[in-house]
Amino acid sequence: MASRKSNPNIMFIFSDQQRHDSLGCYGQSLPVSPNLDRMAQQGIMFRNAFTPQPVCGPARACLQTGLYATETGCFRNGIALPLDADTIARRLSKAGYEVGYIGKWHLATTSGTSAEPLDVSKSYRDAAIPPERRGGYADYWLAADVLENTSHGIEGGYMWNGDMKKVDFCGYRVDAVTDFVLEYLRTRDGSKPFFLFLSYIEPHHQNDRNRFEGPPGSREKFGEFDVPGDLEGTGGDWREQYPDYLGCCHAIDRNMKRITDLIKELGMDENTLVIYTSDHGCHFRTRNNEYKRSCHESSIHVPLLMQGPGFIGGKVIDAMVSTLDLVPTVLRAAGAAIPSYVKGQPLQDLVDGNQDDWKQEVLIQVSESQVGRAMRTPKWKYSVSAPGLKGNYHVRSNLYVEEFLYDLMKDIHEKNNLVNDPSLVAVRDSLRERLKTLIVASGEMEPEIVPANQLPTEPALDVSGRIHLDGEGLLAMDVVPAAFPGAQPIEIPLVEIIEEILDIPVLITVRGKKWRGSIIKEGAKSEKKLYLKGGNGELAPLEHILSPVFDQEIMMISLLPPGNASKHHIVIC
Numbered sequence: 001m002a003s004r005k006s007n008p009n010i011m012f013i014f015s016d017q018q019r020h021d022s023l024g025c026y027g028q029s030l031p032v033s034p035n036l037d038r039m040a041q042q043g044i045m046f047r048n049a050f051t052p053q054p055v056c057g058p059a060r061a062c063l064q065t066g067l068y069a070t071e072t073g074c075f076r077n078g079i080a081l082p083l084d085a086d087t088i089a090r091r092l093s094k095a096g097y098e099v100g101y102i103g104k105w106h107l108a109t110t111s112g113t114s115a116e117p118l119d120v121s122k123s124y125r126d127a128a129i130p131p132e133r134r135g136g137y138a139d140y141w142l143a144a145d146v147l148e149n150t151s152h153g154i155e156g157g158y159m160w161n162g163d164m165k166k167v168d169f170c171g172y173r174v175d176a177v178t179d180f181v182l183e184y185l186r187t188r189d190g191s192k193p194f195f196l197f198l199s200y201i202e203p204h205h206q207n208d209r210n211r212f213e214g215p216p217g218s219r220e221k222f223g224e225f226d227v228p229g230d231l232e233g234t235g236g237d238w239r240e241q242y243p244d245y246l247g248c249c250h251a252i253d254r255n256m257k258r259i260t261d262l263i264k265e266l267g268m269d270e271n272t273l274v275i276y277t278s279d280h281g282c283h284f285r286t287r288n289n290e291y292k293r294s295c296h297e298s299s300i301h302v303p304l305l306m307q308g309p310g311f312i313g314g315k316v317i318d319a320m321v322s323t324l325d326l327v328p329t330v331l332r333a334a335g336a337a338i339p340s341y342v343k344g345q346p347l348q349d350l351v352d353g354n355q356d357d358w359k360q361e362v363l364i365q366v367s368e369s370q371v372g373r374a375m376r377t378p379k380w381k382y383s384v385s386a387p388g389l390k391g392n393y394h395v396r397s398n399l400y401v402e403e404f405l406y407d408l409m410k411d412i413h414e415k416n417n418l419v420n421d422p423s424l425v426a427v428r429d430s431l432r433e434r435l436k437t438l439i440v441a442s443g444e445m446e447p448e449i450v451p452a453n454q455l456p457t458e459p460a461l462d463v464s465g466r467i468h469l470d471g472e473g474l475l476a477m478d479v480v481p482a483a484f485p486g487a488q489p490i491e492i493p494l495v496e497i498i499e500e501i502l503d504i505p506v507l508i509t510v511r512g513k514k515w516r517g518s519i520i521k522e523g524a525k526s527e528k529k530l531y532l533k534g535g536n537g538e539l540a541p542l543e544h545i546l547s548p549v550f551d552q553e554i555m556m557i558s559l560l561p562p563g564n565a566s567k568h569h570i571v572i573c
Contacts, residue, residue: 007096007193008309009272010330011259014063014197015252016056016104016204017291018278020049020303021228022249029226032246033253035260036276036305043274043307044351045316050362050376051280052324054292054299056204057106058367059279059323064088064107064135066327066342068442069365074107075395076367081107083132086339088327089195090136095336098192100140102180103159103199104147108133125149128164137197140188142167142180147201153213153248172215174202174248178255182262195334198259203248203282205241205291214247222246229413230298231286238284245282273308273333277323288369293391295374295383295404296414300364309333310348317350320378322362343442363438367391373400373447375435381406381414382431384449388459388557396444397555398509399571402428402452419452445512448571460568461558463497467546467572475530475543477556494542495521495528501558501568508532510572511548515540546572 020026023033025040026047053059057077058069064087069075073082081087089099108124124133124145134141141162144150151157156170169176181198188194206213214222222243231238238245256276263269282291283298292299302323310333325344332338332346350358366372366383368391374383383404386397405419405428418424432449440446465479475494495502498519508515517534519542530542549572559569 007335008333009193009263009268010092010097010195010333011263011272011274012195012197012326012330013256013259013274013276014103014199015249015276015278016199016201017280017282018203018249018252018303019228019281019298020301022203022246023303025305026303028246030222030224030246032222032250035253035257036303039256039260039274039276039305039307040316041314042312043305044311044313044347046304046306046321046347046350047316047318048378049277049302049304049321049323050300050364051278051302052322052363053365053367054280054294055368056279058365060106060199061085062324063279063326066324066339066344068324068343068363069367070395071343071443075365076392077106078109078111080110080133081135085135087135088330089138089197091331091336091339092195092334093136093138095331095334096192097334098139098188098194099137100184100194100196101134101137101199102140102142102184102196103177104201105129105134105143105145105199107135108145128160128166130164131162140184140196142184143199147173148204148207151201152209153202153206154216172251173213174200174215174251174255178258181259185259185262185266193334195330200252202252203245212241212244212248214244215251218247218250219243222250228298230296230415231284232413234286236284236286238286241284271309273306273311275326275330276303276305277326278302279323290369293366293369295364295366295372295381297381297408297412300374300376306347311351315351317347318378319350319355319358320360320362320376321347321350361434361438363435363442365442367395371395371397372403373435373439374404375431375438377431377434379407379409380427380431381408382428382435384435387559388462389555393464394555396447397571398445398447398512399557399559399569400447400449401454402432402449405431448509448512459557459559460500461497461556461570463556464554466551466553467494467556468550469543474528475546493528495530497556498530498558498570501570504568506532506558507569508545508572509570510545513548515545 024037051059052062053069058074061072061074093099108129142159144159153173158166158168161167263272280292281299287294287296325347328338328342328344329347361375361377364374370391371386371389371394384400385403386400402419404417406414436446465477467477470476476491477494479490505518517532520533521528523529531539557571
């Protein structure tokens with residue numbers, strides 16, 4: 001039964017780890033995606049679409065909320081979406097939609113090293129996800145939190161339905177998951193328009209086998225591939241893995257046709273908006289030791305195609321867009337209110353030609369491999385990284401060091417890092433300020449960004465915890481060892497942490513405010529009172545300087561500039 005015309009059905013189809021150039025419409029020469037290519041010809045293709053976070057869980061949190069991963073708290077894999085998150089499903093449900101989810105969820109389990117202590121009771125890696133952890137998908141549910149843990153590409157596996165009952169499937173995983181989608185479309189009563197989020201795991205590698213699992217025959221069908229420019233001349237595992245990777249992409253494309261054919265058969269094609277995108281790309285271990293978690297195009301550039309009401313005509317849009325834009329886009333398409341806090345912009349503005357105030361850059365947050373921030377403009381890729389911080393533990397930083405600069409007009413495959421090019425000082429200065437503006441707009445404090453030619457040595461201090469006054473009124477720090485996320489904090493007198501840099505000139509930055517001088521201790525030995533002695537000899541109690549971060553989870557690092565062993569830069573994040 002077709003839904004009423006005023007409220008289009010919305011079919012959101014989502015792949016995992018798919019490079020944009022795996023599709024013919026984005027330059028793939030092999031016949032990998034004829035159906036998606038047809039969708040691009042008939043709908044709208046966004047040529048420059050980017051993920052705000054190139055890793056699975058955080059990217060999904062962004063898509064469900066319209067917020068940056070740091071705003072949701074899901075800054076890395078293994079942190080559950082907050083139970084009270086104002087998700088797209090909850091918004092659409094209030095707007096009269098039937099909301100359903102099929103496939104990989106990846107937002108229910110909290111595990112591993114985090115500022116949040118480990119809670120084993122929150123692990124759903126091999127268990128049914130209870131209703132309160134489903135992000136508001138209340139009408140239809142068939143999912144696994146980490147689908148690669150409960151299934152394989154070829155042999156099948158299992159998920160859990162809305163009643164928390166295990167549902168087995170066999171055969172090739174993309175085909176089986178699509179079978180469930182077709183069953184849903186055939187059996188729903190049609191009394192409401194639907195929003196169905198379909199989350200394939202392909203072409204993501206199969207973790208326990210450390211390889212991509214394309215359908216049988218993939219190596220023969222896609223073995224004679226053109227090497228993508230970013231991979232040419234590199235190491236990595238693309239030589240042996242790329243044919244199966246393309247086979248996974250082709251399997252999704254083939255099943256796209258099954259879905260759209262049924263939508264047409266059911267008379268819903270003129271009133272159903274179909275969206276296709278991915279969480280991030282894949283660089284095949286050429287930029288770091290795994291497949292994503294970097295600022296490079298191969299990690300962040302994703303396909304984005306839309307076809308249906310408001311998105312027809314075969315138009316190609318070149319503007320910079322983020323998958324964060326999809327939340328306000330879907331809400332507008334459904335006639336639902338767009339919350340003011342949502343970070344994206346409705347893509348309808350671009351389709352309708354209203355581009356005057358459209359953004360000229362997108363922000364990317366990188367976690368796990370590092371604490372990084374990057375900006376993509378039509379011409380430049382500019383990326384910075386926080387020295388000394390651990391990307392699995394630390395969410396953000398007050399200090400970043402320039403890491404990459406690419407001129408994408410001349411070097412789209414990012415072979416030539418210009419971050420130290422002396423002729424581009426003015427360019428870097430401009431990009432630095434633009435990136436700071438984006439970081440502040442994402443809800444973080446404005447950081448300091450140090451040019452790469454001032455790259456400090458490894459931090460002398462790298463301590464995480466909470467600064468406070470102990471029972472005797474002395475500065476102390478509760479430190480939780482990062483290797484033991486469930487451990488109780490250890491109280492350490494702050495003077496013991498920083499005694500290596502006592503009486504040495506320092507620059508202290510706390511929440512963006514700076515002090516210069518040297519840290520000294522005065523009074524009786526047992527008191528260990530700390531002061532900052534300024535150039536004029538005045539003493540400022542260190543506790544007053546640090547009071548803005550008392551009892552907050554912070555990161556303290558001390559950086560030693562090269563060639564100047566007598567001065568430290570202490571940053572309290």
